[in-house]
Amino acid sequence: MASWVAEDLVQTEGKNEAPEDDAERCLNLLIGQGMVQVTKKKLNGNVKSIRLPNALRQYWLSKAQQATTLRDHIYTRSELFLGNDMIRHLVDHLDRKDISFVHIHGGCDTSSESLTHYYQDVLSFRSFDTRRESKPGEEVGNFLRRCISSSCFLLLRVLDLENVFRPNLPEALGELTQLRYLGLRSTFLEMLPSSISKLQNLQTLDLKHTNISTLPNSIWKLQQLQHLYFSEGYQSKLKPQLSIGSLTTLQTLCGLFVDEDTPVRDGLNRLLNLRKLGLTVSSQPKAMSSQLQVVADWVLNLNHLRSLRVKSIDYNNQPWDLELKPLTGNSMLCSLGGFPQLRVLKLWKLDLLGEWSVEKGALPALRDLEIRYCERLPMLPAELQHRTFLKIEVQPAR
Structure with a gap:
């Protein structure tokens, strides 16, 4: 979607609508009309990859071959036609x-x-x-x-x-x-080359599955950046160089590793326009206790958030207990006005969760709910049980 937006292939219809929303609507329209086929989906249910139906593919291949034959004929005839190519x-x-x-x-x-x-x-x-x-x-x-x-x-x-x-x-x-x-x-x-700071119109920087662990400080100069994907496996970190107003347009921040040195307070917690956030936090409980509280407070203030993924790892890069007290424990309340844009919610292996309440009108945009191995959770909140457009998948405890 981001590359479509970068090429101006979509135009927003509403003043408050992001171009990515319009791109997603156009893609769904193409899928619905059979112009493209979905080959893979993401964990949140969104489309990850598509392909042309075989009939359309053969049609365009034949057109491309005709164009190639014509072009080759022109080349052998005269160099004067190259200006049109x-x-x-x-x-x-x-x-x-x-x-x-x-x-x-x-x-x-x-x-x-x-x-x-x-x-x-x-x-x-x-x-x-x-x-x-x-x-x-x-x-x-x-x-x-x-x-x-x-x-x-x-x-x-x-x-x-x-x-x-x-x-x-x-x-x-x-x-x-x-x-x-x-x-x-x-x-x-x-x-990355240090000259990346000169790309003042850059909207998307995708570094997922690279060996880049630290970005150059010049990353803070990219005032138009909206989507930033880090390499999660390399514990990619940001240096504490965040200045007032930096990266305030950011909508996506994924794969970031957070430890006690990460500039969350008076830094990352100023990024309040995020729609997608993915963090991996350090498992050092003593050094991270105050930092985790700042992270939790930041997450709770993200009113535009649609996707959230937070996990904890130990020194060997293995999963570890996640201690975000405002977001985990034996009870959970989704109040009216909280996470109004959240579309997908997955609750996995919450061993202590025994009570979940959803206020009337809360989570209005929720379309996909998945609950796995939450053995103490007795039932769905009444507010969610009869929603027509909500896809619900529950997997019992092992």
Whole structure:
């Protein structure tokens, strides 16, 4: 959804509506009309991946082949027609028949004029080079470096290198000042160029499943950043450099590791517009007792929150007891006005929870409720038992 927004493919209908909501509505419309098929869903029930139905795929493949044949015919006839062949959306499929294959994977002998001709007006670049060796990272890094030095990609809004093994990002990346979406998920990248602070229009930074444990301090300068995904497995941390007004537009913060040094008080707790939050907290009870209270108070003030995931780990990265007193214990109350945007609620392995009350009108946006292994919870709150649009899944204690 974020990449659609970055390319201005959706327009919001209401003043208070986020562009991501409109993108989700458009996607559901395409699904409902059979234009695309869902292949995988997230844990919260949202769509994770889609594909074209086979009939549509074959149709567009035939159209693409016709276009390729026509283009090749024009190339052999005259160079005068090349001016009409500028690329707006570049996708690397490792297809040797594609004109961009030589530019990306064929070495450094491509002239600056040739690169400018094809890539001066590119708005998005996505690579599907999933080879697990050094070549993908080197080749895509060299391609980016040569394009930028040739004044190409200066209009680029989306750069998605998901699954490209350790892309060698050039320091000149900061010259792509129109970039809104930087996708580096599953790249195993180890560090970012410091010039990232120059990407003042960046809205999404996806570092999930990378080897990046600490971001450069310049991350605080990205005033338009809305979605930030950390690498949870590497205990990604933020340095205490948060200044007043920094990252106040943030809607998504996932994969962040919180210990006693994390700037939560007078720092992260100023981020009150979050719609999705995922935290992993340290299991040091003495050092973390006051910090956990600050985290809990912060979470309870997030009125726009739709998705919350909090877990605790020990020194060996294994699950540990989570002690957030305002959010766990033997009773839970969902009061009117609390978490008004929450859509999905999952209660797992809450051994002490014996009473759950929901005030009338509370949790109005809740659509998906899942309860697993809560052996002391006798029944659903009366307020939720007869809601028509609520999907309920209950799994008994083991």
